[in-house]
Structures are given as structure tokens and as C-alpha cells.
Amino acid sequence: MFLLACTAEDLQPATIKDYDQKLRDLVYFLQTVCSVGDVRDVTPTDVRLYKTALDARMKPISASCYLRVARRWFNWHEAEGTIPQSPMHSIRVPKPKNKLVVPFNDSQVEDMVALCDAGSPWPGMRNKALLLVLVDGGPRLRELTDMGLDDVSARADRITIRRGKNNESRVIGLGKNAQKALLRYVLSREEHLEFHLGKLSRHERERSLSYLWLNMNGLPLRPQGVASMIKRLGQRAHVEGVRCSAHTFRHYCGTKAMRNGARQREVRDMLGHKRDDMTNIYTATIGSEDAAERHRLWSPGDSLRV
Numbered sequence: 001m002f003l004l005a006c007t008a009e010d011l012q013p014a015t016i017k018d019y020d021q022k023l024r025d026l027v028y029f030l031q032t033v034c035s036v037g038d039v040r041d042v043t044p045t046d047v048r049l050y051k052t053a054l055d056a057r058m059k060p061i062s063a064s065c066y067l068r069v070a071r072r073w074f075n076w077h078e079a080e081g082t083i084p085q086s087p088m089h090s091i092r093v094p095k096p097k098n099k100l101v102v103p104f105n106d107s108q109v110e111d112m113v114a115l116c117d118a119g120s121p122w123p124g125m126r127n128k129a130l131l132l133v134l135v136d137g138g139p140r141l142r143e144l145t146d147m148g149l150d151d152v153s154a155r156a157d158r159i160t161i162r163r164g165k166n167n168e169s170r171v172i173g174l175g176k177n178a179q180k181a182l183l184r185y186v187l188s189r190e191e192h193l194e195f196h197l198g199k200l201s202r203h204e205r206e207r208s209l210s211y212l213w214l215n216m217n218g219l220p221l222r223p224q225g226v227a228s229m230i231k232r233l234g235q236r237a238h239v240e241g242v243r244c245s246a247h248t249f250r251h252y253c254g255t256k257a258m259r260n261g262a263r264q265r266e267v268r269d270m271l272g273h274k275r276d277d278m279t280n281i282y283t284a285t286i287g288s289e290d291a292a293e294r295h296r297l298w299s300p301g302d303s304l305r306v
Contacts, residue, residue: 002076010167014142022069029053039077042087051091060094067093101281102242103251109135111237112230122192123216127229129178129185130213133159134246137172138253138271140165141223141246147212149186156182164272172270186212193218254279 002023006016030036033053034046047070054063071093074086109131116128134144143161151160156179160171174182189212196218197205204219211220226246234244242248250271257267268279 001080002073005076012142012163012165012167019069019073022066023073025066026050026070026073039074040083042074042083044087044089044091047087047091064093064095101248101251103255104239104242104248106256108234108237108239108242109249109252112233112239115233115236122188125181125185125188126213127233129181130226131230131233131249132178132181133174134249135253135256136174136178138250138257139172140250140272141226143272144246145211145213145221145223145226148210149189149212150210152182152186152212155179156186161272166274168272170269170272189214 003016003020006019029050030042030046034042034049036042036046050070051063051067054066058066067088071086071088074083074088077083078086113128113131116124116131118124130144133139137159139147139159139161143164146161146163147159148162151162153159157174158171159174160169162169164170193208193214197208200208200218207220208214208218213221213226215221215225230246230249231244254267254271257270258264262270264276264279268276271279273279
């Protein structure tokens with residue numbers, strides 16, 4: 001019933017799936033460890049035991065995600081009148097400390113894009129356009145794979161994201177390099193799709209005709225496919241010291257935009273953040289990197305006669 005309520009609130013299918021997985025973990029723990037078979041019998045002590053178990057088997061940021069889902073579930077039961085008060089009413093869910101995220105550097109991005117030109121013509125053309133859209137607009141992985149062909153403007157200088165986080169829409173702009181790569185891909189996409197249409201079912205054809213990014217079989221590209229492609233490119237480019245993922249490109253986009261003169265509000269709107277503190281996480285490396293670069297000018301140790 002809770003998941004049905006989430007569906008009625010028009011939450012993203014991926015969010016509902018995540019809630020389902022995390023709540024199954026909670027319910028299993030309550031049933032097997034706490035011997036609780038009804039939500040009305042859950043006590044704050046049971047929740048504290050669950051929190052302790054989470055802390056023992058996962059990182060703090062992951063544990064806090066599980067606890068926030070549990071809190072939302074109990075709050076929903078309280079609102080529905082199933083329980084008089086949430087057992088988490090007096091339990092504070094710790095906010096994990098922001099971890100300094102290391103984005104790609106320019107050389108790493110350039111190497112990965114160059115590898116797209118060196119590969120097979122069609123997937124290379126698609127991969128180059130896809131990477132430059134990630135670099136220039138910083139969409140989330142799910143937002144990227146959900147892009148439709150009609151979401152691209154006529155000049156390919158803008159892409160409309162219809163269903164971002166919390167179902168909010170926004171528009172991301174693209175520079176000349178991304179425009180050129182995207183236009184080349186869109187022109188080749190029709191020929192690629194025409195070659196595979198006869199092998200697809202009616203339902204598959206309808207989906208392929210509407211989605212922007214296609215795989216080698218003419219079907220819509222899935223998030224797992226994008227993640228695998230980026231990981232492979234990172235390995236071939238010998239990228240080290242940074243996680244090769246679509247989200248790292250998102251961090252690179254925010255950091256690079258700020259370095260190039262974008263205002264924080266512009267970066268926040270581009271990335272689709274609601275609050276400035278979210279954008280600060282993406283751009284936190286700028287201050288520390290600049291300080292490290294300028295350290296040689298004011299090094300305390302260098303001022304000593306040693």
C-alpha cells in the first residue's frame with residue numbers, strides 16, 4: 001500500500017524500486033532478528049538495533065539512505081492511522097559528512113572522447129555525442145537514458161529533460177562541440193535504426209523511434225549499458241584515481257562550469273538541484289585544488305631556513 005501511495009504521488013519508478021528493496025531489508029530484519037510480525041509492534045529499540053546492524057555492514061552514507069526510507073515508511077503509517085506514532089520519532093538519522101568527490105581532469109576527458117573517434121564508426125559516433133552531452137549539461141544517468149528524440153532542439157543546442165528528480169523538468173544547453181557531435185549522431189541514428197527495424201517487435205519499434213540513445217541492436221540504451229561503456233573507455237584510457245561513471249562526468253561538468261565563470265545559481269539550475277548546498281558538494285574541490293596550486297607561493301615550510 002505504501003508503494004501504491006508512492007506511485008500515486010508520481011514518484012519515479014526507479015525511486016519506488018529503491019524503496020521496495022530497502023523496505024524488504026527492514027522488514028526481513030524486524031521479522032528474523034526482532035521477531036516482530038506487525039508494524040504496530042515495532043519499537044524504537046527495534047529501530048536502533050536495525051541502525052546498528054546497518055552501520056556494521058555498510059558505509060554511513062548508505063546506512064542513512066536505508067534509515068531515511070524507513071522513516072518515510074513509518075511516517076506514512078502514522079499519517080494513515082495504522083500506528084499512533086512513528087517508532088523513529090525520537091531517533092535522529094545522522095547526516096553523513098560530505099565526501100570530497102574527485103572529478104575527471106581535462107586530460108582524462110579528452111582521452112576518453114578521443115577513443116570514441118578511434119573506435120567503430122557508429123558506436124564511436126554515439127559514444128562521443130553521449131560523453132559530450134554529459135560533459136556540457138551534466139544530466140543524471142537516468143535523465144540521460146530517458147531522453148527522447150523530440151527533446152532535442154532543432155539546432156541541437158538544447159535538450160529538454162522531461163522527468164528529472166522529483167519529476168521536475170528543466171532545459172540544459174549544449175556548446176558547439178556537443179552540438180556538432182549530437183547532430184552527427186542524430187543523422188546517423190536514422191540509418192542505424194532503419195537497419196534494425198525489421199527485427200524488432202511492434203512495441204520495441206515504438207520505443208526505439210522515440211528514444212534518443214540506441215544500442216547496437218537498435219533498442220533504447222539502458223543505464224547499465226552507459227555505465228559499462230564509460231567504464232570500458234576509462235580502462236582503455238588508463239584513467240586512475242577517479243571513479244569512471246556518468247556521475248563523475250556530472251561532477252566534472254559542475255566544477256568545470258564554475259572554473260569557466262558560471263555563477264553558482266546557473267550551475268545549480270543546470271544540474272537540477274533544489275538547494276545550494278547540493279551544488280556545493282559538486283564544486284567543493286575547486287577551493288581545495290586552487291589552494292594546493294597556490295601553496296608554493298605561501299608555503300609555511302619554505303619560509304624556514306632548514
